[in-house]
Amino acid sequence: MKNTRFFADYGMIMVLLLLCIFFSIVTHGEQSPTGEAAARQVLASISGQGGASPRVLIAASDQPGDAEFASTLERTLTGAGARVVATVRGGPRDAREALVKASAGGEPLDAIACTQAAGAWLVFADLGRDFPTLGHPPVITPRSYRWPNFLKSENLLNIANQIAVIAIVAIGMTMVIISGGIDLSVGSLLALSAVLAARFIRDFAGGAEAGVLGLVVSCVAAILVCGVVGAFSGFMVTQFFIPPFIVTLAMMLVGSGLAYILAEGQSIYQIPDSFVWLGRGSDFMGLPNAVVLMIVLYVLAHVLMSRMKLGRYLYAVGGNGEAARLSGVPVKRVLMFAYVASALLAGLGGVVMASQLKSGSATYGNMYELYVIAAVVVGGASLSGGEGRMLGTLTGAFTIAVIQNGMNLTNVESYTQKVVLGLVILGAVMLDKIRHAR
Amino acid sequence: MSGPLLEMRGMVKSFPGVKALRGVDLTLRAGEVVALLGENGAGKSTLMKVLGGAQTADEGEMMIDGKRVCFRSPQEARAAGVAVIYQEFNLVPSLTAVENIFLGQEVTHGGWIARKQERVRAAALFQRLGADIDLDAPCRRLTTAQQQLVEIAKALAFDARLMVMDEPSAALTAHEVTRLFEIIRDLQSQGIGIIYISHRLDEVAVIADRVMVLRDGKNVGEKRMADMTRNEMIELMVGRQLKDEFPARTPNIGAPRLVVSHLARGKAVCDVSFTVGRGEILALTGLVGSGRTEVARLIFGADRGEGGEIQLDGRVLSIGSPREAIAAGIGFLTEDRKQQGLVLNHSVRENFGLPNLSWLSRHGFVNLARERDVLTRYVDQLRIKVPGQEERAGHLSGGNQQKVVLAKWLARDCTVLIFDEPTRGIDVGAKFEIYRLMNDLAAAGKAIVMISSELPEVLGMADRILVMHDGRITGEITDARTATQEHIMQLAHA
Structure with missing residues (x-):
């Protein structure tokens, strides 16, 4: 009796939940973390590489989430004893400029930390050939995961x-x-x-x-x-x-x-x-x-x-x-x-x-x-x-x-x-x- | 002699939580009037709904002229010649008598309604019924008796051979009831079988050939009317012996509490004055439409009057709305529970709370726990049969609905209570309890006005009787014990 009454009163909630489940399934897709969460992930993998004070270049677009990623990463990396050579907030062109500057210094980079989108920039595609003095730094991006767009x-x-x-x-x-x-x-x-x-x-x-x-x-x-x-x-x-x-x-x-x-x-x-x-x-x-x-x-x-x-x-x-x-x-x-x-x-x-x-x-x-x-x-x-x-x-x-x-x-x-x-x-x-x- | 017109065997119908019919049998011959008796909830209405196609039975078989039938809709029942005339008529108030009669069975010529032909046929039907009805007036303007005739004419229009009449006399005056009986006799002589449902045993004794009693969804007795006594009928219905229809009481009447003087409202109420004393039960009777309810509505502030004065315990009241009347200590139990007494699709608790929220709440918040407690007390005291306080009022039987209405006014602790037809459509057992309650209220010093058309009830309950006719008080019988029905009827027709 009580149960049927509950469903009579709140049955629409079930419909709403079903709709949510439906749209969650339909919009399920590849997600790249942004902002703080992404920064934490990248920080963890850089620290995992070892090295006392790694030299890192950070690259991200100037979108809000990416900018947050960049600044958080810069702060935490410095805090962890790493040297942030440069932080790029912009497009591939800015990244190239920063790389040119860094390679002019002659010291190799230990890692390039960037958002997923930035990691795909062509400028990072063949670093060994373009900037030999940087010494093949790995491009580290946050791992992507699968999650419904709807449920973000x-x-x-x-x-x-x-x-x-x-x-x-x-x-x-x-x-x-x-x-x-x-x-x-x-x-x-x-x-x-x-x-x-x-x-x-x-x-x-x-x-x-x-x-x-x-x-x-x-x-x-x-x-x-x-x-x-x-x-x-x-x-x-x-x-x-x-x-x-x-x-x-x-x-x-x-x-x-x-x-x-x-x-x-x-x-x-x-x-x-x-x-x-x-x-x-x-x-x-x-x-x-x-x-x-x-x-x-x-x-x-x-x-x-x-x-x-x-x-x-x-x-x-x-x-x-x-x-x-x-x-x-x-x-x-x-x-x-x-x-x-x-x-x-x-x-x-x-x-x-x-x-x-x-x-x-x-x-x-x-x-x-x-x-x-x-x-x-x-x-x-x-x-x-x-x-x-x-x-x-x-x-x-x-x-x-x-x-x-x-x-x-x-x-x-x-x-x-x-x-x-x-x-x-x-x-x-x-x-x-x-x-x-x- | 040919076989029965209708035969129902082993009818079973269950609703969630209730088994309304537990194997009921019923037979009806052509030209026979069978009275179907039983308390509210005995299964009469369900049985008739099954017969009328409004509901289908779970088990059992139904035969008309020996042929098995099963009605899945009222249309199918109608096609088989079954007409059910419900207590609340099935008429469209805005349509005329003719339009209502042919509603759903219009006489047409190539898609056009043949108005003239319909009129002629309707006029013929009314003539056959000996009725004088304005064919062009919308049905809402007809009297209850006239509306009933329209219903009967509607049934005749599709050659119904079996008519069910559910409490047909409930809203009729004595004279109209006599007329109705003549019509029933006439229908009977034309070979139409009639199932007559009523709580009024005197009428049943007059009209029925055979009596069938239901209790708790089962047949408990069936006899020819000639072999059945009134007490036997009551005992079968109630399932126990009933000593009196009215509980004993020693009246103790004090000073006047309610003094009404020179009330007036158009033609409905003309210069009505009376008093009701502490502990007194005053009956207000007369024909339907004589202005009794209108007087009550004026006292209660439900309608605006044209002059007049109301005093309660010596204080002159100025009442502009029911709200003010209630605040002054007047309660009004309306005759029409469904339309005016209850919010049917709300719970018993919510209905109960309605006039009582002012004292059941504080700073605008309702004290739900207190509300439940108080209601529990009244449910026990009045023996209201409800599955729970959250049950919808509309799901209760008539008697229990009336008790809920009573409970809500009792909890309000009014000094004057006006009961308008307090026992209409209520079974014998519940009637007795309501009478007892009225007596208790009187004993507690309340002033009680009882409006009633049932003369035995008026004579059995009242200390003093006022009779109304055409908006005026035409007679007062100061000692109700010496009154007779004949005397009252004379005054009512004055």
Whole structure:
């Protein structure tokens, strides 16, 4: 009994895991280590050659991971008593220059340490003939290994980062859908919020020179404006009994129109560099800040929905509004909360996106309402209300992200991706129905 | 004499955790009315769903006119001439009577619906039933009795030879029930076999030729109606001897707690005033649609009234919503459990918590452990049969659903409780327990208003009776012990 319930609630997690396994197998391939790990490996093999103070030349490209490799290796080799003759950060031409210089000194090299890519440079191919004075130094590269591209930590973080905005907006959508409604305005509000935040920063907080306080106030103000729009939707739904679909459809148009008007048809990019902290920084255990924010919000939302009175009321209103009202549930206030929360979270999503892209534009969030609804529905919520889970929505958002990412990695072109994504969403919900129909 | 119209033999049907049917037999001859009795959960509904093609049996065989049949869908059952009229009708509220009658069996000419022909046939059917029904009105505007006639007409439209009527009289007035019986007699004389399911034994005694009782998914007795007594029926259903239908009680009525004066709302409620004392059970009766429920909804703040005053323990209340009414100490157990009383796809615990979260939570957080403890107490006290607190309310039988509704209001500790048709669709055993609980509540000093159409219940339970007609109180019987059903009916038709 308990087990079947678990699978009914979290069966989507199984689907997500299966997808991950599938993409792991498909993207399995040759990997060359970079950065610190590679440096440690090369250091170990140089020390393994013996010799009191080997003379080493380091070669790597100037890409971030390679540069890290080079500097770490230089530091640790020197620390271990080796002499680093030169550290090349660039291309084969730089390497040749360094070799010419080293051979001019007349002393032989004991090793050339380089990244895998650099090891294949032609300049190192026939050292004995080209630079006889260097004395046939071995070219030492980190060993390659096999590992799925999909499961590389950068890729996994990338998935989380890509979906963070949609997942954050989906929290509010889950509440609205559980309450028996729908919110089509979130994509537009996201754009409105991004434009507003960017404009506030540009016009009032000092543009590219804006301080932290100015940034925070601008963002909060933009989010609050979205909240007001949400309150308006909620008011229309609760006071005039207009179906949420219609109200939020109207607000979708209004929000998008306002965003274009306020942006005056352009991207707003007069924003300080510090603004990207939220969208691109990663300060906590290597996790992107946007992902940390997303996790925190999900934990809070989960507690709200499962432990708090308000959460219980949201479920009750969606499950049977009249029974809820006759049981003393403040139905209107509860619905109001759902729409305001959804709008605020859409606004927050807009700020995160503006931070990721370091600009504000009215084109952001186009069609996002559909992705967000898809995430919620794939996560097991019922569009007729009363059913759904926050963690289900998170699973749903990640399912969509993993499919998109996996198809990118396997070079499926974007039009085909849309087709596949559409079918997968349908399939996921169908599975859910079959499971519940048992 | 020819063979039976319907023969079911050894029907078995299991659901996860429950064996609903354990080898049930049933026979029905053409032109016969068989009453199918049993407590809730005895297997009546399941048996009828199997017959109607809504569910398929695990074992057993079913024969119509001696031919073996097995219905995999309601359409197949319908094609074989079986019509099941469920308690909650299967009508599309927005469609007219004609459209509903021919829904799924439209009369067509080359793909076009032959509206005229449908109208003529519908009119003929209603004439045959002696019914006066607006053919063009959407069904939601028809009365319950009229909707029932539409259902019957629908069955006749496809030449049904076997009709199942599930609690057909539950929402009808006494007069409408009489009319229904005339129609049943008429159908009977046309050779249609009828399975009549009801909890109202008085009606069964009038209409049925034969009685069949189910208990725990098995046949426990079958007799000609003429050979069966009322007590025998009850004992077979309950499986033990039942001394009284109503528990004994010594009323101890104190000062007025609830004082209602000059309530009004359009035509539904006109100048209604009454009081209910501490420890008193006041019955509010009358025909369906006489404004009883509307009065309750006004007191509870579920509808907006036009003037009037409500006092509770001497305090004048201003109630704008059910929430405020509950906060003031008023509880309302609605007549319609499924639509208004419970969130069916939520758990028993969540339903129970709904009106109680204000005291079961602190700083917005629900104290789940406390909620479970309190519910456990009520589950024991009310003897609610549930596999667990997380079971969906919709999976429970009617009686147990009603007990969950009761539990949630008992836990709220209201000073005034309004019960609207507290025992509708509930079996005899559970009824007795609910009556006992109402008595206990009265003994504890609560003021109780009981709205009921079942006159035996009104007479058996109430201390005082108010009768309503057309939104007005047309009579008060101060000593319920001296009242008779006839007297009440006279007042109700005033």
